[in-house]
Amino acid sequence: MLRSDCLDAAAAWFDEGHFFDVLQRRVALRTESDSGKPNPALGDYLRGEMTDSLRALGFACSVLPNPVEGAGPFLVARRVEDTALPTVLTYGHGDVVSGQEGRWREGLQPWELVREGERWYGRGTADNKGQHTVNLGALASVIKARGGRLGYNVTLLLEMGEEAASPGLHAFCESHRAQLKADLLIACDGPRVHADKPTLFLGSRGAINFSLRLRARDKAYHSGNWGGALLNPATVLASAVASLVDARGRILVPALKPRALPLLVRRALADVDIGGGEDDPLPDAHWGEPGLSTAERLIGWNTLEVLALGAGSPQRPVNAIPGEAVAHCQLRFVVGTPYQDLAAILRKHLDRHGFNRVEVEITLTGAATRLDLDHPWVGWAQRSIGQSSGKPVVTLPNLAGSLPNDVFADLLGLPTLWVPHSYPACAQHAPDEHLLAPVAREGLRIMAGLYWDLGEPAGLPWHAAPAAT
Template sequence: MTESAVMFAKDNAPRFVEELKALLRIPSVSTDPAHAADTRRAAEFVAAELRRIGMENVRLIETSTPELILAYGVGPGLVVPARNGHPLVYADYLHAAPVKGRPAPTALLYAHYDVQPPDPLDEWKSPPFEPTERDGNIYARGAVDDKGQLWIHMKALESLFAANGGKLPVNVRVLIEGEEEVGGEGIAAFVREHPEQLAAEVALVSDSEMFAPDLPTLCVGLRGMIYTEIEARGARTDLHSGMYGGAAPNPFVALAQIIASLKDESGKILIPGFYDKVAKPSADELKAWKALPFDEEHYRETEVGSTVLTGEPGYSVLERTWARPTLDVHGMPGGFIGAGAKTVIPARAVAKVSMRLVPDQAPAETFALYKSYVESLCPKGITLEVRLIHSGDAIVVSTDNPYVRAATSAMHDVFGKDTVFIRSGGSIPIVGDFIRELGIPSILMGFGLPDDNLHAPNEKFLLANFHRGIESIIRFLENVGAS
């Protein structure tokens, strides 16, 4: 049956790509209220396809994330983030035949249909929402993150239904979200409140990448994160710097001084107690990372594109990005950012600051350390508000379980190579929710590549990996069904 499902996928490969393009044309930018209707349209597109291929109980689940509008009220051209409740898409198929006298296991398939904003638009070689094929890749916002990988799941299921006379070899629940790029609070609440509706033995999450082309990869560790805003207030209203400069406090200068005290030149974070709970990777893990094909100079040149790499001395790049915590500043809205000059001393300014966390740093505890340190740095004449926007736990998954074996065996059949176990510097908060609320491990099987430009202009997905991904998931689900 596996072989006929794989054959079905091969025979229908061109159609699968055309369907993916139709999904990529929908600008489902979850963070932008102007795209709220598009985001819903993407959910409906996915739901219609789940119905068409034979999944049951297909429905949209509304999420009730409170709308959070942070209006800075100063200066033109500011981005005002808003968080809408974008629906979850749910479907299931729960009639798989028992295996060896035991009920068939259930796999919970997760992906997301929302995408990052496409900006800066003028750096795209082809329009972000007009998918274009070049050099064996498909270019579009969401190509790899995560619509291409979402479509891998859909097409694996369709192929299995087609080859098995309208049945699946394993029970499947599908849960697809539309708020991954804005913190995923809707899905977190649903998983917390309705664990019985998601009962499963294993989750399959395809929102990650392979370490190198042709190298099957399972991601077994994710960094956690806390995303914060520091709002500094000085005078009651915006002031003219000619008349008041020298007497009025400046919130931007205050923020700059605070930020400069968060991290030293070597990349060490200066928050007291910040590193106390950091767990080191095992000696085996470090040894395996050393054996990975990683060229630091190539990485600097082609991926980072900077003159040097920065970060803590004494740790390799992989350790620094996978197993060490970091702190970054993402933007400082406020004041005057238009063309030309305006001599304003803004009344308020904001800095968006996040930290990537590693096991065993707890987000709430780390935020408390950060908040009290930032408050201790507050310059005179300034009042501060330190807010937590969202957070997620760091995760390490055990490689010793039958689902990992189902995945490595599936990928060996497709790629002809042993799987490498890596970590990712990014965060997929849902993996923590699945462990905590459902008590199930996640298999992080992704088919992106390091140069796929996710979250950046010219995002792409290698079409060969789209097709190999479908075959891998077909084989994985067959293996789980037979286990």
Template sequence: MTNSADQGGRDQAIAKIDCYFRNSFNDDLASLIAVRSESQDPAFAGELRRYLDMITSLVDQFGFVTSIEATADASPILLANRIENPEFGTVLIYGHGDVCAPDTRSWREGLDPYVLTVEGDRLYGRGTADNKAQHLINLQALFAILQQKGSLGFNVKLVIETSEEIGSPGLRKFFKANADRLSADVLIASDGPRLRSGVPTVFMGSRAALNFELRVNLRERAYHSGNFGGLLADPAIILSHAISSITDARGQIRISEWRPTSLTDDFRTSIASLPLLVDGPSIDYDWGEEDLTPIERAFGWNSFAVLSIHSGNPASPQNAIAGSAVATCQLRYVVGTDPAEILPALRRHLDDNGYKAVQLVGRREDAVAATRFAPDHPWVEFVVASISATSGMRPDILPNLAGSLPNDAFTEILNLPTIWIPHSYAGCCQHAPNEHVLSPLVHDALRNMTGLFWDIGERGGKIQ
């Protein structure tokens, strides 16, 4: 990736990031973890702004021009840029500073979600994996190069939002209004897990997710199950049967519009040799689409899930027939699924199968697009070659992540190729108690990103 004359500088920059990892990374991460930046609770709105103020102070030291603004949902967003030369290419970097509510009582004894705790190779704290450590790694890689040679050799624009954990509701509108300010040649960002903790992963898109509620409201209150059993319809039974009609007993989707058209032979070939996520739970091989491999189910197909279901009082069941029942459900979907047809198709399915009593309530205004692009794109090939040169191993290459990210905002609004390089692993407990990252993975990621940004600078930020 780098000619022999410049290899010494690249090696020295990586040596600087090695030193940073040993001496300062944990302290910097601890200060970010200490900010209770929960986007799900309006009471912590001030903490969202405080987090962005901390990132502002960090990038100000390296010549970035910054502004903190509000999106349509009033969540603050940080924009920063370092424009070295209008003739250079521009890399857009993204991260999110908000975290999920931690459910503090469920964390293991001795762990505090907002205090970084180091136990062996594990760094515990809310936001370590998702997403504070990940964008801290990318920023520090930039800083190592600036400390080494005083310039990057390309332009950088930075976006740190604070509402990703609630679906980034104002991000797309903000991008549409500020598309010129965010113009770039490529997005390089980090979120999600590697497929294997010891092997880098590169992915270029993501499944999208649409949450919705199914409700059955039959009466205002519950009635005695002895006096009225057999006389009053049970909303929980109606709801359970409605849900079971959506898939068969092994979770295979029965709604034709929810079955994607994009699992082509070429796509199957491109993911056939990928490993399943390791370090996570054991896979149920008899679940999901029977004719697909587990890899195809995760990255090339749609999945339906019931996130929660409620009727009566689960904490103290009464001998009564409830008046209502509700389930929160989700469809994770890939390219080849029309997002505008997801809920209308479900409504038709419910009506056709006799479930007109089931109300369907969307949880967001618009369904977003799933995204992916080809692994032979020049930016993908360049990133893979750079990481291979630094790490000594070829990354796992995914056309799209199985999880969901606001990637469509970059591909559909800003028209960018998108390269995601995750710095976590499947067992990180993202969104769950005891969230953590692995120190060896962090060190590896710091080195890979420093090498990558160095290589981009050697090309003036222009790959094509």
């Protein structure tokens, strides 16, 4: 069978309704992981749905416990043709965020796959059940087209806690290095830059969440009787936040900004347009770091966001000076940012500006990664995706969002290629999450092309080491 025949077979699998049927089963499993409570459906998804599908493709499957008590298990599935052959590692997650029942529009609910034209609605359709269903469907097409032999080995790691910040993932991969040993990661998550533009990204921005809190006193006091005599923690905290990021979204703490935008990153982002989709918001031209394009600010730079503010009773304000105030914030950052020192950086900055009573608490941390844009695997993937889709490939140095890619890039030492099968307005994490059928269908062809090309004997940089920029 020719490469083109294999890609046509992958698309036919979609057109004949098989993709819909598989995704329908997977969406129906209520695999929420962000409730803070154990959920038996997390294990059921691996032991039933995924194990059955993978064994049919020749994988040996092991469902293994999470080293973090109460967190979802892991699936390690290995398809070994010859231990002397190179190995591709792929990754996905079967957990989803809260279904948010009752908030979806009429006719939709989170645990039922509903098809309305090109939009297929249901929790996990975009993040991440639909995406790993694309990858595995494409792999199945290549296995069949090549008569049962790929010419390389495949290992799949599927976790069930990504939406809860991947508890136990680092420790699990550290203790299972031998099972996860590979030469390359190809995985799927996140959105394309636009529904019509095949996208390749090479890492992700990091994220670190932190809270600023000022506890002035144990209770509130009447604003008429005590206003002007008592420190107002909300006023002070608002000023503290304003010393970190200004009214135009510009970071004011030099240690929290990248030293520069690397030339290769600037070149890669030169022709990347952000937004323009039907449901995309309009970027604010004068928000964020001056002198940068929207793509550069979003993908190549750091941003400091205020996620929530709390003081008093916002739902029903009363005439009282609140006893305390809190600001929940987040720093999204690129490679090279000293995020491990964030608490000390903030403490020094706040003290210098007179906010010594403001407490700093780090609540969540994820590292930034970025494969070298000149790495041989990048050019290989661009050529393969371009040939399969017939379109230019948008290559991002890193995703603007965050993924646990440091596990693969840093801990396991792999070159990392991510090929997303969603789009920016998919409503992931929100009511009415959906997958675009044309993107999924094209994704099947793209992934079938990648898996096919990996089996070609010549010209593959299997032993090229990863390099971060």
